[in-house]
Amino acid sequence: MHDPDAETPAPDAAGPPAAGVRARDGLLAGALGWRLVWSGAVLTGLAALALGFQGLPGPAWLALLAGAAPGLAGQLLRRWDGENARMIELGGWALGTGLAAGLTGGTAGPLALWCAAPLAAALTLDNRKLVSGGAALSLVLLATSLWAAVANTAAAPPPGLSPWLSGLCALTTIGGLAWALPLSMRRRADRAERAEEAQARLEALLAGQPHLVITVDAVGKLGSAFGAAPAGVPVDALFSHGLVAAAWHPDRANVQTAILRAATRGEAETGFAPRAAPDRWVELSLRRLPDGRLAGVISDGTIRHSREMALETARAEAESLNASKSRFLANMSHELRTPLNAVIGFSDIMKQRLFGPMPDKYLEYARLIHESGGHLLALINDVLDMSKIEAERYELSRTVFDAREPVSAALRLVRLQAHEAAVALRSVLPPEPATVEADERAIKQITLNLLSNALKFTPAGGSVTVTVGAGDGVLEIAVSDTGVGIAPEDLDRLGRPYEQAGDATGRAKGTGLGLSLVRAFAELHGGSMAIESQQGEGTAVTVRLPVLLNTAVEGRPQGAEIIPLNVGR
Amino acid sequence: MMSKKVLIVEDNELNMKLFHDLLDAQGYETLQTREGLHALALAREHRPDLILMDIQLPEISGLEVTKWLKEDDELNHIPVVAVTAFAMKGDEERIREGGCEAYISKPISVTHFLDTVRRYLG
Numbered sequence: 001m002h003d004p005d006a007e008t009p010a011p012d013a014a015g016p017p018a019a020g021v022r023a024r025d026g027l028l029a030g031a032l033g034w035r036l037v038w039s040g041a042v043l044t045g046l047a048a049l050a051l052g053f054q055g056l057p058g059p060a061w062l063a064l065l066a067g068a069a070p071g072l073a074g075q076l077l078r079r080w081d082g083e084n085a086r087m088i089e090l091g092g093w094a095l096g097t098g099l100a101a102g103l104t105g106g107t108a109g110p111l112a113l114w115c116a117a118p119l120a121a122a123l124t125l126d127n128r129k130l131v132s133g134g135a136a137l138s139l140v141l142l143a144t145s146l147w148a149a150v151a152n153t154a155a156a157p158p159p160g161l162s163p164w165l166s167g168l169c170a171l172t173t174i175g176g177l178a179w180a181l182p183l184s185m186r187r188r189a190d191r192a193e194r195a196e197e198a199q200a201r202l203e204a205l206l207a208g209q210p211h212l213v214i215t216v217d218a219v220g221k222l223g224s225a226f227g228a229a230p231a232g233v234p235v236d237a238l239f240s241h242g243l244v245a246a247a248w249h250p251d252r253a254n255v256q257t258a259i260l261r262a263a264t265r266g267e268a269e270t271g272f273a274p275r276a277a278p279d280r281w282v283e284l285s286l287r288r289l290p291d292g293r294l295a296g297v298i299s300d301g302t303i304r305h306s307r308e309m310a311l312e313t314a315r316a317e318a319e320s321l322n323a324s325k326s327r328f329l330a331n332m333s334h335e336l337r338t339p340l341n342a343v344i345g346f347s348d349i350m351k352q353r354l355f356g357p358m359p360d361k362y363l364e365y366a367r368l369i370h371e372s373g374g375h376l377l378a379l380i381n382d383v384l385d386m387s388k389i390e391a392e393r394y395e396l397s398r399t400v401f402d403a404r405e406p407v408s409a410a411l412r413l414v415r416l417q418a419h420e421a422a423v424a425l426r427s428v429l430p431p432e433p434a435t436v437e438a439d440e441r442a443i444k445q446i447t448l449n450l451l452s453n454a455l456k457f458t459p460a461g462g463s464v465t466v467t468v469g470a471g472d473g474v475l476e477i478a479v480s481d482t483g484v485g486i487a488p489e490d491l492d493r494l495g496r497p498y499e500q501a502g503d504a505t506g507r508a509k510g511t512g513l514g515l516s517l518v519r520a521f522a523e524l525h526g527g528s529m530a531i532e533s534q535q536g537e538g539t540a541v542t543v544r545l546p547v548l549l550n551t552a553v554e555g556r557p558q559g560a561e562i563i564p565l566n567v568g569r
Numbered sequence: 570m571m572s573k574k575v576l577i578v579e580d581n582e583l584n585m586k587l588f589h590d591l592l593d594a595q596g597y598e599t600l601q602t603r604e605g606l607h608a609l610a611l612a613r614e615h616r617p618d619l620i621l622m623d624i625q626l627p628e629i630s631g632l633e634v635t636k637w638l639k640e641d642d643e644l645n646h647i648p649v650v651a652v653t654a655f656a657m658k659g660d661e662e663r664i665r666e667g668g669c670e671a672y673i674s675k676p677i678s679v680t681h682f683l684d685t686v687r688r689y690l691g
Contacts, residue, residue, distance in 0.1 A: 338654055
């Protein structure tokens with residue numbers, strides 16, 4: 001939409017449309033022709049008089065040349081056109097014909113009628129402002145000529161010449177006016193016709209387009225309406241009851257607000273169920289017009305709206321489902337930990353023979369119960385962590401520590417397992433402290449999960465190596481094994497929750513959460529996890545975390561189970 | 570010399586038995602309760618040398634009971650060790666603010682449990 005008040009013109013405002021160019025060219029051609037004929041007539045008259053009167057007086061010569069000059073000079077408009085150029089050209093007419101009248105006795109002289117020449121020339125230009133300018137110039141000329149006559153500054157031409165000059169003057173002026181007037185009037189008529197056609201085309205466009213285009217005032221009363229009304233919005237009712245009443249009553253406040261917002265802020269969008277068809281939905285878009293009224297588009301949005309509603313419902317359902325799943329898992333984990341305390345605690349007492357000796361077989365059973373309890377606890381912790389991460393409720397508790405500590409702690413936890421599986425466990429740790437700011441439990445969990453995975457999939461006689469690297473602000477933990485490796489088709493799935501490599505029978509024990517937790521913990525730290533594997537040769541998983549600090553701080557004593565609170569943290 | 574007294578505040582029967590048996594085997598005397606309010610009364614009556622406080626109690630949180638203990642001029646010298654099954658982020662902070670001297674997370678390790686108890690019973 002064009003805004004007439006806009007400071008910068010719209011791109012298509014730089015020039016009139018093509019039809020306008022042609023009309024203007026035609027107009028200019030008419031005006032130039034008029035000027036040629038004018039000069040031709042005056043010069044012909046001059047030639048005739050020069051032949052008829054031996055010794056035509058100098059002032060008469062000059063007067064007629066001055067009278068012919070503006071018409072010739074006007075041809076310059078071919079090259080240099082515009083409102084200013086035309087105004088200057090009219091000034092040339094006043095100068096030329098004024099000089100002619102002044103040289104021949106002013107209003108008392110035979111060329112007095114030429115005072116009307118600027119007006120006549122202006123009429124051919126078909127512009128209200130120029131016509132007024134021409135008329136003003138003619139009046140000034142008349143006044144000047146009157147003064148010239150009264151002051152008698154110029155001698156009248158010889159009496160024998162005057163009638164001829166009068167005749168020429170009358171012929172050119174009256175002929176000029178007679179030609180210019182209809183020219184101007186016909187143009188005006190053409191223009192009006194074109195405007196009507198343009199309006200008719202515009203109205204046809206408005207009526208034919210697929211939405212209902214309306215104008216309303218600030219209270220929603222309809223000014224006009226064009227186009228196709230959507231089902232449930234009868235145009236008659238819009239006119240009689242206004243825009244707000246077209247909405248089903250629960251939605252009326254929305255429409256009211258939208259009208260108010262458009263009136264104050266310039267635009268507003270809303271939607272409402274129509275009163276006549278509350279099962280449908282229409283969309284309303286409002287813009288403020290320069291005159292303060294509002295222009296609006298009403299269109300049918302039933303299908304889009306119901307699609308959006310369905311999506312929104314599905315999203316809310318999925319969210320609440322996910323939230324209840326997370327709640328369930330959190331509660332479950334807590335309920336499972338309490339009996340586990342008894343299982344682990346009592347078997348620990350038996351294992352340590354706290355109340356006296358026990359047959360070796362029972363001791364072995366106690367150890368197995370204790371170990372299984374520990375395994376179950378690790379699984380519960382994994383499920384709980386994953387559910388918290390999935391619910392986006394997991395918050396890292398970042399502290400500053402030496403990254404070698406949690407890695408060593410994880411190594412200690414799997415040493416026995418490695419020994420029993422006859423797998424060599426190696427570690428390559430940097431000699432200097434790798435000071436990081438991270439969640440220490442997460443780092444330990446990452447290392448532990450990678451090590452347990454590697455041990456699970458490495459046959460007896462193989463080896464598992466953990467390497468810690470530190471540099472460029474990045475802590476790198478890599479665990480490589482000489483195990484069975486991972487098939488290429490399984491590589492993509494790994495690291496997604498509950499996914500495991502291999503078929504159902506070949507799967508090792510576990511929830512399939514190990515790697516996905518590693519990836520999730522890495523991503524929570526802004527880091528990444530990469531898996532490289534050759535089937536039958538082994539697997540290397542590398543975790544990179546941007547958590548390394550450059551300044552070394554002193555390590556502090558750590559207890560896995562007991563955390564004395566009087567130690568400064 | 571009189572044996573040291575430990576007050577156990579714990580709502581789970583099995584865990585109570587576990588803690589009691591462990592402490593009993595070490596020659597400590599135990600007082601037992603499942604309720605926070607009762608814990609306060611027992612502490613006032615028997616003046617135990619250490620209190621093991623379960624945080625997830627059915628009615629009043631163990632943290633609340635600890636706060637009352639620490640506000641009581643006659644009882645605030647008794648060390649309180651929190652025992653919790655579910656260390657959420659921020660719990661440690663709250664346990665410390667509540668005035669507990671240390672915390673033990675469930676499931677316990679017998680060795681760590683006894684080490685901690687011994688540290689506060691001398």
